Amino acid sequence: MRFASVAWRQWTLRAAWLLLALAAALYCAWRFAGPTPLQTNLLALLPPTEADPVAEEAVDQLARVLGNRAVLLVSSRDAAHAKAAARQLGDTLTASRAFASVTARLPPFDPGRITRFYLPYRFHLLTARDRATLAGSANDPTALHDALAERLYGLPNAGLATSLAEDPFGWLQHWLGALPLAASNLGIEDDLLVAHRGAITSVLVVGTLPGSAYESDVQRGVLRALAHGEAALHAAWPDVSVARTGAVFYAEAARRASERDVHRIGVVSAVGISLLMLWIFRSPRLIVFGLLSTALGILCALAATLLVFGKLHLLTLVFGASLIGEAVDYSIQYFVVYLGARERWAPWRGAREVLPALAVALGTSLLGYAILTFAPFPALKQIACFAIVGIFTAFASVLSLLPSLMTRPARRSPRGLFAVAATSLAKWHAVIGGRRAWGVGLALVIVAVPGWLQLRSDDDIHLLIQRDPSLVAQERAVSAAVGADNSAQFFVVRGATPEDVLERAEALGARLGALQGEAALSGWQSVTSFVPSVRQQQADHALLAARVFADPARLRALLGEAGFRDDVAQAWPAAWAQSGAAVLHVDDWLREPWSQPFRHLWLGRSSSTPGAFAAVVLPQGVSSANEAALAALARTLPGVSFVDKAASVSRLFGAYRQDGAIWLAGALALVLALLMLRYGWRAAFAVALPVCLAIGVTLAVFGYAQVRINLFNLLALMLVLGVGANYAVFLREGALRAAADIGAVWTGVLLSAATTLLSFGMLGMSSMPALKSFGATLSLGIMVAVLLAPIGMSAGMLPAQGRKT
Structure with missing residues (x-):
């Protein structure tokens, strides 16, 4: 009867875990069967950094607008070849249906449409030069005549022209000539956008995704x-x-590199761990059980992360592949008890014996990962979720599933290896x-102090994101040919009404135009270049009324x-007499098809801040020499903010x-409190000492090696604390078990560290700089922590355990 009850319990647990695995696998398969849940948007890694939510909204909107284009530049020393090739490439890409639209040949366009659009508002539109001329005409009677x-009798205008009858003084024509419709090196030749640089002819082809x-x-x-x-x-x-x-090209390169990392890290970790376990345990069966527990952890972690976040970032996926080494630690500790028990093996008693060590280790690991949830980066929150679910599932499977599978004693035990391990541990x-x-x-x-004093930091955002060098070179080639400025800095102008936004954008433009010397810009793009504020339009109308139309008889003469x-x-x-109410508004301009390339300058009503409207002003020629002046200028104008996402993230x-040291100290205090509950205060300090020294030695090595530390090094040290503390815990708990073989326990600790080092060490080969920082810090810290782990044992433990070997 008792045998039937045990068998029922075993099969119930096996069925429950099978159902959980099936549910997680089916959910993951369903998510990957539809639109891919993999997040390759590098900006998704970055947190909101702007104090003004409207500015953060502008960052997202500009990224969406500019991110849905693929820009191609077809170049040759033979102009005819470049043009013919661009036409063929446009036709090929259009036929492929991979793009929503492809523009190589320009569609027929009547420039007169722009003239006709502005014509009803011509008495409200003056350039700065004409405005100054009219303002001075009171003292110069010949100004209007001239x-x-x-x-x-002047030279004909090569741009948008107006008729003499509708614009006798040419003021509207001057306004149209000042429109930034061609703010680049491109010109129209044979219905193509062409740029000439020396002997090279380049033709632009643009695809919309x-x-x-x-x-x-x-x-x-x-x-x-x-x-x-x-x-x-x-x-x-x-x-x-x-x-x-x-x-699209940067995202694809990042996805491809990350998938390569996942495959390399996952395969090398799994194979390496399997070979290590085979060498130590000499049992393929134990390898299967260890990888089964780990696979359950990773599968459930993947499903939980997709369920909570909806998307899975590539950074999380790569880090998840390295979790194999940590998740397998729990099964290794169970196998140590299994092999040490030999013919006395009882699976559920073995689970009870290993429970205290695994529980303390789980608590320290969960604490290390839980701290990541407080980091501002969405991907780190995903990593924390993935790791917490993964290691908890592995922990639970070791204590419930493995005992239902490992019911028979081990056929062989590496006693010789355990004996050597016990001797080496004693020495x-x-x-x-x-x-x-x-x-x-x-x-x-004492040795570490000089290294600490040499520590330096580097908070550059590029530690997080590394772009493909070949794509960067091609982007520079395109920018040089087109003459476009790819600066990521811009101004956000906000106000309670569209009119407020336009007036503030005009004030900003006036201040930008007044910059001199190194602070000066080569230009800027603003919606006010196309639509002046109503106040400015009315001022221009009033100026014409005072200087031109005040004396109708003189004007007719x-x-x-x-x-x-x-x-x-x-x-x-x-x-003129009928033009008083003809005021141009932004909505009128937005309805014009030709405004499409410039619509991103107007953000309109904010979705994040009720009652707010916004626009962006894109400066050209931003450099390290004038960036500070631009930021300072923005602070002097109401409703204007200077946005530099890269600098904002770097400051964050x-x-x-800087807060990381406080986090680390707080985490250490919590780990000590957890250890005190188990061991008392003296033993808790002894168990915590190895990992504390490991953290200190790691920082010292970085100082001596002149490695600049960053946020990711500090976060990795949190994990060194959470994971590295496990080895002293495993060793002390093993020494406390009455029937334990201390040689087997030390072997298990070394094997656990080796598997973790193998997995996290592989992160150092990742293409992502952030993960390289993680990998280097974790590997060094864990290596020192396991070497110092015997410090956590009291002097009286080892001899008593040693006699049992």
């Missing part, structure tokens, strides 16, 4: 179509080259343990003397790095 003569640049299906379609198009070009014109830029403990422990600690601190027919001389003043990196 302006009219220049219009009649059918979806997000961060969707893997979109990325694959674009890359496939482009590869086919480039192959056809090179076959027809070997002298033609194609440079590319766009978020090493004699060197660093007992009364010598505090002397060893003091010596390490002036037009007549210049040779205008009487009907024209009558019609233009009549149009620095602030959280």
Whole structure:
């Protein structure tokens, strides 16, 4: 009867774990069967950094607007080849259906449409030069006559032209000529956008994506179509080259590099851990059980992360692959008890024996990962969720599933290896343990102090994101040919009404134009270049009323003397008389199709802040020499903020790095409190000493090696505390077990450290700089923690355990 009850319990547990695994696997399969849940948007790694939520909204909106384009530059020394190749590439990409639209040939466009749009508002639109001329005409009676003569007898305008009858003084034509419609090196030739640089002719081809640049299906379609198009070009014109830029290419490169990291780290970790366990335990069965427990942890972690966050960032996926080494630690400790018990094996009693060690180890690890949830970076919160669920599942499976599977005693036990391990532990403990422990600690601190004094920091955002060098080179080539400024800095102008925004943007423009010397800009883009504020329009209208139309008879005489027919001389003043209410608004401009390339300058009503409107002003020629002046200028204007996302994130990196020492001290206090509950205060300090020294030695090594530390080093030290404390715990708990083989316990501790080092050490080979920092810090810290772990044993434990071997 008792046997039937035990068998029922075993099969119930097996079925429960099988159902959990099936549910997690089916959920993950369902999520990956639809639109990919993998998050390749590098900006998703970054937290909100702007004090003004409208500014943060502007960052997101500009990223969306500019991120859905793929820009291609077809170049050759033969202009005819470049143009023909661009036309062919445009046709090929259009036929591929990988893009929503492709623009190579410009569609027919009547420039007169822009003129006709502004014509009803011509008496409200003056350039700064014409405004100054009219303002000074009160003291210069010939000013209007000279302006009219220049219009009649000057050189013809190569830009947007107006008729003499509708614009006799040319003020509207001057306004149209000042529009920033072609703020680049590009010109229109043969219905193509062409740039000439020396002997090189380049033609621009722009594709609009059918979806997000961060969707893997979109990325694959674009890359496939482009590869086919480039192959056809090179076959027809070997002298033609194609440079590319766009978020879709960077996202695809990041996804590909991360997938490569996942495969390399996952495969190497799994194979390495399996070989280590096979060498130590000499049992393929134990390897299967250990990897089963780990696989359950990772599968449940993946499902939980997708359920909580909806998306899985590549950084989380790569880090998750390295979790294999930590998750397998719990099963290794159970296997140590299993092999040490030999013929006395009882699976559930073994679980009870290992429970205190695993519980304390779980608590310290969960604490280390829980602190990551307080970090401001979404990806780190995902990593924390993934790790917490993964190691807790592995812990639970070791205590419930493995006892239901490992019911028979081990056929063989590596007693010789355990005996060697026990001897080596005794010798090493004699060197660093007992009364010598505090002397060893003091010596390490003395050696470490000079290294600590040499510590330096580097909070640059590029520690988090590393762009593909070949894509960066191509982006620079495109920017140089087009003449566009890819600066990520910009101004956000906000106000309670659209009019407030326009007035403040004009005030900003006036201040930017007044900058001199190194602070000066090469230019800027603003919506007020297309739509002045109502106040400015009314001021221009009033200026015309005072300086031009105040004396209708004089105006008609002036037009007549210049040779205008009487009907024209009558019609233009009549149009003026009817123009008082004709004020241009932003919405009128937004409805025009030709405004599309510039609509990102107007953000409109804020979705994050009720009652707020916003626009962006894009400065050109931002450099380290004038960046500080631009930021200072923004602080002097109401409703204006200077946004530099990279600098903001770097400052946040620095602030959280400085707080990291406080976090680390708080985490250490909590770990000590946890250890005191189990061991009492004296033993708790002894158990915590190895990991504290490991943290100190790691920082000292970075100082001596002139490695600049960053936030990710500090966060990794949190994990060193959480994971590294486990080894002293495992060793002390093993020594406290009455029937334990201390050699087996020490072997298990070393194997646990080796598997963790193998997995986390592989992070050092990651393409992501943040993970490299994680990997280097964790590897060094864990290595020192396991070497010093015997300090956590009291002097009286080892001999008593040693006689049992």
